[in-house]
Amino acid sequence: MTTPLRVGVLGAGGLGKAAARIIGLKQELQLAAICDSQGIVWAEGGLEASLLAGLQGDLVEGVRQAQAEGESQGGVAVATAVEARHCEDPLGEMIARAPALDAVLVALPNLPNQFIPDVVTRFLEAGHATVFVDVLKRTTAVELMFALDPLVKRARSVVLTGCGATPGILAAAAVLAAQSFVEVEKVDIWWGVGIANWEAYKATIREDIAHLPGYSVARAQAMSDADVDALLAHTDGRLELRRMEHADDVLLQRVGVVQDRSQVEVGGVMDTRQAKKPVSTTMTLTGITYEGRRASHQFILGDETTMAANVIGPALGYLKRGVWLKAQGLHGVFGCTEFLPMVVK
Amino acid sequence: MTTPLRVGVLGAGGLGKAAARIIGLKQELQLAAICDSQGIVWAEGGLEASLLAGLQGDLVEGVRQAQAEGESQGGVAVATAVEARHCEDPLGEMIARAPALDAVLVALPNLPNQFIPDVVTRFLEAGHATVFVDVLKRTTAVELMFALDPLVKRARSVVLTGCGATPGILAAAAVLAAQSFVEVEKVDIWWGVGIANWEAYKATIREDIAHLPGYSVARAQAMSDADVDALLAHTDGRLELRRMEHADDVLLQRVGVVQDRSQVEVGGVMDTRQAKKPVSTTMTLTGITYEGRRASHQFILGDETTMAANVIGPALGYLKRGVWLKAQGLHGVFGCTEFLPMVVK
Numbered sequence: 001m002t003t004p005l006r007v008g009v010l011g012a013g014g015l016g017k018a019a020a021r022i023i024g025l026k027q028e029l030q031l032a033a034i035c036d037s038q039g040i041v042w043a044e045g046g047l048e049a050s051l052l053a054g055l056q057g058d059l060v061e062g063v064r065q066a067q068a069e070g071e072s073q074g075g076v077a078v079a080t081a082v083e084a085r086h087c088e089d090p091l092g093e094m095i096a097r098a099p100a101l102d103a104v105l106v107a108l109p110n111l112p113n114q115f116i117p118d119v120v121t122r123f124l125e126a127g128h129a130t131v132f133v134d135v136l137k138r139t140t141a142v143e144l145m146f147a148l149d150p151l152v153k154r155a156r157s158v159v160l161t162g163c164g165a166t167p168g169i170l171a172a173a174a175v176l177a178a179q180s181f182v183e184v185e186k187v188d189i190w191w192g193v194g195i196a197n198w199e200a201y202k203a204t205i206r207e208d209i210a211h212l213p214g215y216s217v218a219r220a221q222a223m224s225d226a227d228v229d230a231l232l233a234h235t236d237g238r239l240e241l242r243r244m245e246h247a248d249d250v251l252l253q254r255v256g257v258v259q260d261r262s263q264v265e266v267g268g269v270m271d272t273r274q275a276k277k278p279v280s281t282t283m284t285l286t287g288i289t290y291e292g293r294r295a296s297h298q299f300i301l302g303d304e305t306t307m308a309a310n311v312i313g314p315a316l317g318y319l320k321r322g323v324w325l326k327a328q329g330l331h332g333v334f335g336c337t338e339f340l341p342m343v344v345k
Numbered sequence: 346m347t348t349p350l351r352v353g354v355l356g357a358g359g360l361g362k363a364a365a366r367i368i369g370l371k372q373e374l375q376l377a378a379i380c381d382s383q384g385i386v387w388a389e390g391g392l393e394a395s396l397l398a399g400l401q402g403d404l405v406e407g408v409r410q411a412q413a414e415g416e417s418q419g420g421v422a423v424a425t426a427v428e429a430r431h432c433e434d435p436l437g438e439m440i441a442r443a444p445a446l447d448a449v450l451v452a453l454p455n456l457p458n459q460f461i462p463d464v465v466t467r468f469l470e471a472g473h474a475t476v477f478v479d480v481l482k483r484t485t486a487v488e489l490m491f492a493l494d495p496l497v498k499r500a501r502s503v504v505l506t507g508c509g510a511t512p513g514i515l516a517a518a519a520v521l522a523a524q525s526f527v528e529v530e531k532v533d534i535w536w537g538v539g540i541a542n543w544e545a546y547k548a549t550i551r552e553d554i555a556h557l558p559g560y561s562v563a564r565a566q567a568m569s570d571a572d573v574d575a576l577l578a579h580t581d582g583r584l585e586l587r588r589m590e591h592a593d594d595v596l597l598q599r600v601g602v603v604q605d606r607s608q609v610e611v612g613g614v615m616d617t618r619q620a621k622k623p624v625s626t627t628m629t630l631t632g633i634t635y636e637g638r639r640a641s642h643q644f645i646l647g648d649e650t651t652m653a654a655n656v657i658g659p660a661l662g663y664l665k666r667g668v669w670l671k672a673q674g675l676h677g678v679f680g681c682t683e684f685l686p687m688v689v690k
Binding site for chain 1: 687
């Protein structure tokens with residue numbers, strides 16, 4: 001068996017916790033560290049996913065409780081020393097440990113747009129060659145990531161950006177679909193998300209609220225939980241979003257699937273009150289074949305799959321691809337549309 | 346504008362002719378040469394697609410006629426000198442010209458299984474570093490291609506194998522779909538092909554007949570056109586195939602999407618009497634998410650797209666990817682499941 005890749009996860013919200021759980025199921029990956037805005041949890045030999053299983057609220061507190069419970073019950077094997085502590089600058093702590101990480105999965109909320117690009121810049125300026133994968137959604141944010149390309153190359157690092165579901169595997173599926181056509185007219189992505197308990201995905205939902213007419217990233221960021229509750233009460237818990245600023249456009253334009261970003265439209269429906277998806281998440285690419293025929297190819301996600309499975313699974317597949325790229329000496333910033341993600345065992 | 350890639354096409358049947366037409370629509374590609382079993386057509390400055398537009402039967406004869414008609418009408422601009430001649434060994438002629446080609450698309454019928462691997466071996470043994478793309482379908486044939494890996498590496502060349510529709514973009518879509526799951530149970534590919542005039546795709550249909558119960562590659566190869574006609578008369582022009590020996594299995598196993606090849610099933614319906622597809626071509630991947638939920642993702646090709654568009658479009662996208670791989674010094678044999686094809690402008 002090969003040595004597992006040591007992964008650091010930035011963020012311990014809904015997506016960060018899902019990442020910890022999925023990493024725990026993979027032989028090829030080891031969760032070496034995870035942080036939130038209050039602290040860091042670190043284990044040289046890899047963190048047991050069970051320590052994070054029931055996590056609510058503060059990361060460090062939760063892990064300490066899980067450790068205490070595990071010890072008292074003798075049921076949870078804490079195979080390795082785990083360090084869990086609050087600190088002023090969890091990112092700084094993670095950066096100090098970067099030499100012991102093979103890759104970093106960025107599962108932080110991205111408000112404002114430059115937040116995650118700034119985080120990655122901090123890592124890069126510390127000088128360790130690393131592989132970063134993000135699940136950014138907004139066009140502006142992904143453009144900021146691409147602007148880091150010279151810095152990433154100097155740091156002999158790899159950044160894979162927009163590597164969740166949309167953008168992510170749905171945009172990659174559009175690259176496959178485009179192959180049958182000599183002209184692509186339109187790429188439509190229409191997603192459905194069902195979340196039984198919106199509190200677990202506060203940041204994601206705030207990011208979506210920012211897409212609503214009359215809202216902005218700044219306004220969504222400033223909303224209290226009570227404000228969000230009030231908004232959702234007006235819409236029966238549903239958010240329907242159209243013509244979202246989603247980076248599928250820049251990622252598909254970059255590789256030539258579309259000429260113009262306006263050919264890509266992303267929208268969807270989020271139901272914050274039940275887990276059942278209100279619509280099936282579907283990528284539809286319409287084009288003209290060399291014989292002059294118009295047709296549409298589709299990529300449809302199974303309704304039973306959750307946002308977390310469709311975002312974090314791909315992100316980890318692209319993470320393995322990023323490690324491969326770095327091993328080949330192919331440094332720089334790449335989008336989800338440039339390579340197939342790899343299967344992680 | 347960058348210099349177009351000079352492409353040689355091996356084979357001038359339905360798929361070879363489609364390749365010539367699609368290459369003619371691409372700024373980034375130039376058709377430098379095409380051959381069939383009787384001869385070769387070659388143009389230093391690139392062949393006009395119009396010379397091949399109405400081609401039926403013998404390649405060289407057809408091009409000569411098109412040239413003569415073009416000259417007499419003064420309507421077709423034959424911008425460059427075209428050499429069209431019958432010869433004993435068209436492959437040998439193509440190999441002699443390999444230094445002037447950036448990539449070779451293999452659109453030959455593959456009966457028997459080792460035919461195309463042998464053709465590629467001949468090229469490689471001549472010592473020119475080249476990029477090959479094939480649209481092979483059978484597992485055995487693709488395995489023979491992978492066995493060439495040491496030779497391909499020594500020749501500093503790149504082979505991309507199984508790069509049509511199935512295997513091809515449908516298997517690549519399965520790699521994307523697999524990302525949402527921690528366990529893949531099954532990949533089902535069910536294709537529909539409608540061909541108004543089976544004579545244009547004789548070789549493809551013979552390859553499919555070889556999959557029928559009671560038939561073999563050798564038996565299909567030995568059938569006369571009249572035998573094929575008689576068989577099709579019995580089935581009202583339809584061929585329904587199940588559990589085909591299709592290389593999607595080895596290509597998905599190789600990258601870890603499935604553990605066992607029996608998890609991949611390929612079948613479909615070919616209607617040889619009408620262009621309308623009898624069923625929609627669909628890849629369905631069923632798996633279990635990290636939360637323990639079973640679900641299926643699907644990739645569905647638009648019914649209006651033809652086999653030629655869905656096979657040759659992807660093959661040219663993978664060809665561009667192959668040229669990229671060679672430029673990076675990444676030599677060897679790769680499957681359609683290892684990289685996204687690139688968009689060719």
